[in-house]
Amino acid sequence: MGTHRSAFLAILLLIASVAESHAREVMTYIYDAPESSLDVRYLYHWEILRTALERTTPKWGAYRMVPSGFMTERRQAFELKNATGKLTVMYLSTTPDFEKSLIPIRIPVDKNLGGYCVFLIRADDQRRFASVRSIEDLRRFSYGLGLGWIDVDILKTNGFNVVTGSSYDGLFEMLVNKRFDIFLRAATEVLDEYAQRKKALPALHIEDNIIFYYPLPMYFWFPKTDEGRRLAARAEDGMRMMIADGTYDRIFDKYQRHKIEQLHLKERRIFKIDNPFLGPETPFNDKRLWFDPKTYK
Numbered sequence: 001m002g003t004h005r006s007a008f009l010a011i012l013l014l015i016a017s018v019a020e021s022h023a024r025e026v027m028t029y030i031y032d033a034p035e036s037s038l039d040v041r042y043l044y045h046w047e048i049l050r051t052a053l054e055r056t057t058p059k060w061g062a063y064r065m066v067p068s069g070f071m072t073e074r075r076q077a078f079e080l081k082n083a084t085g086k087l088t089v090m091y092l093s094t095t096p097d098f099e100k101s102l103i104p105i106r107i108p109v110d111k112n113l114g115g116y117c118v119f120l121i122r123a124d125d126q127r128r129f130a131s132v133r134s135i136e137d138l139r140r141f142s143y144g145l146g147l148g149w150i151d152v153d154i155l156k157t158n159g160f161n162v163v164t165g166s167s168y169d170g171l172f173e174m175l176v177n178k179r180f181d182i183f184l185r186a187a188t189e190v191l192d193e194y195a196q197r198k199k200a201l202p203a204l205h206i207e208d209n210i211i212f213y214y215p216l217p218m219y220f221w222f223p224k225t226d227e228g229r230r231l232a233a234r235a236e237d238g239m240r241m242m243i244a245d246g247t248y249d250r251i252f253d254k255y256q257r258h259k260i261e262q263l264h265l266k267e268r269r270i271f272k273i274d275n276p277f278l279g280p281e282t283p284f285n286d287k288r289l290w291f292d293p294k295t296y297k
Contacts, residue, residue, distance in 0.1 A: 026062045027231060029053070030088045032076055033067040035168050041189050044255040045091045045109050049220060051251060052238025060234045074148045077102075083223040088231055093150045093218050099279050103228050105236045106283050107243070108217035111291035113256055114186035115216040116270075118263060119207035120175060120194065121182055128181075129207055135271055138212065144171050144180040150277065151184065154214055158273045176203045184212065191259050211268045211293070214275045217282060243288060256291075265293040 031046060046065065053063045068087050071079065079087040081101050091109060098104065119129070132138060139160055145152050147164040155162050163180040165171040172193070175183045185193060194206055220235060222228035242248040260266075270293075283289055 026064050027053075027060065027234060028088060029063065029065045029231060029235075030068050030086065031065060032087065032090060033070045035070055041192075042091060044188070044251070045218075045220075047251060047255070048109055048239065048242075048248070049089070049235060051247065052235050052242060054238070055241050055247075056234050056238040059237070063234075072148065073146075080221060080223050080228075083225045083228065088223065088228070089235075090221050091218060092221060093216050094279070094282070095150055095277055096279060098221055099281065101224060103222040103224055103232045104219040105222075105232055105239065106217075106219060106281060107236070107239050108283075108289055109220060110186075110188050110218055110256070111252060111289060112215060112217055113260070113291045114188050114218055115214055116187045116265060116291070116293065117184050117212040117214075118187055118190050118268075119182045119210060119212070120172075120185050120190060121205050121207050122176065122178070122203045123205035124203070125181065126205060126208060129210060132210060132269075132271075135273065138210075138271060141182050142180040144174055144183045146171065151216070154216070154273070154275050154277065155184075157276050172197055172201055172204065176201050182207075187211075187259055187263055187265060188256065191262060206263070209268055211265060211270045213270050213272045215278060215282070215284075216275060217278070260293065260296060266296070268293075 029049065031049075032042075034042065050065055053060075053065070057063070071087065073092055076087055076090040076092070077098070080090055092098070094104065121129070128141075135158075142161045142163055143155055144163050144165060145155070146168055147166045149164075152162050152164060163174070165174050165179075171183055174180065190206055194204060198204055220232070222232040239248065242251075
């Protein structure tokens with residue numbers, strides 16, 4: 001009898017110990033490190049994620065955000081699809097392939113402000129853009145983009161001439177060296193990029209009057225595993241809490257308002273093209289999730 005009781009107690013202690021260790025288990029979000037010391041493109045996005053995880057600590061417990069070594073977008077996708085553990089979250093635009101093979105949080109992290117593109121050009125070329133009146137006029141120019149970026153396929157499908165470069169930093173040099181006419185940049189990125197490089201590359205100029213727009217929802221993605229689903233569920237829980245209580249808008253304003261105002265997005269002429277790679281799951285009906293320069297206050 002004593003032996004059975006001891007065994008029973010041992011089993012209870014084991015169950016309690018496993019439960020406690022699970023409760024103590026730190027949820028780990030391994031994300032892509034910046035590409036260079038000048039690369040500040042993703043500070044906002046990781047603050048959104050970090051805040052969402054903070055908000056959910058009472059419910060979900062401890063978490064860690066750990067930068068990986070730098071990975072190309074293609075490599076990030078490979079690590080997540082194969083659930084190698086070298087990366088557990090990535091921030092990229094939606095593609096049909098990702099929708100099938102990964103777990104998304106279908107909240108455009110930057111409210112699709114990144115879909116409002118402005119042109120980084122050579123200063124001497126500003127006058128060439130004064131006569132642009134149509135999408136057809138815009139097709140006369142060549143566009144620089146990174147190899148493997150989804151934007152390459154979006155532009156090519158819409159009949160634009162695209163030149164690709166394998167290095168993010170190298171694309172700025174390629175523009176100055178006349179390898180293409182326009183380095184297409186998201187409104188979220190271009191001011192920081194220009195400020196960091198204008199001394200070294202004085203020929204750079206942000207075009208004054210045009211927005212080139214296509215819907216490009218950028219999501220947080222996770223591996224299609226039980227742990228990936230758990231990491232995604234926690235982050236989405238926190239993001240939706242932030243949307244409901246206004247925290248999301250406050251962080252958006254902190255990082256983006258000065259860009260929206262400095263680029264005078266409300267006054268620019270908008271030229272729109274389609275993104276043929278969006279699926280029916282895209283949450284267009286929830287207007288809280290999408291930036292619009294005409295209604296932004």
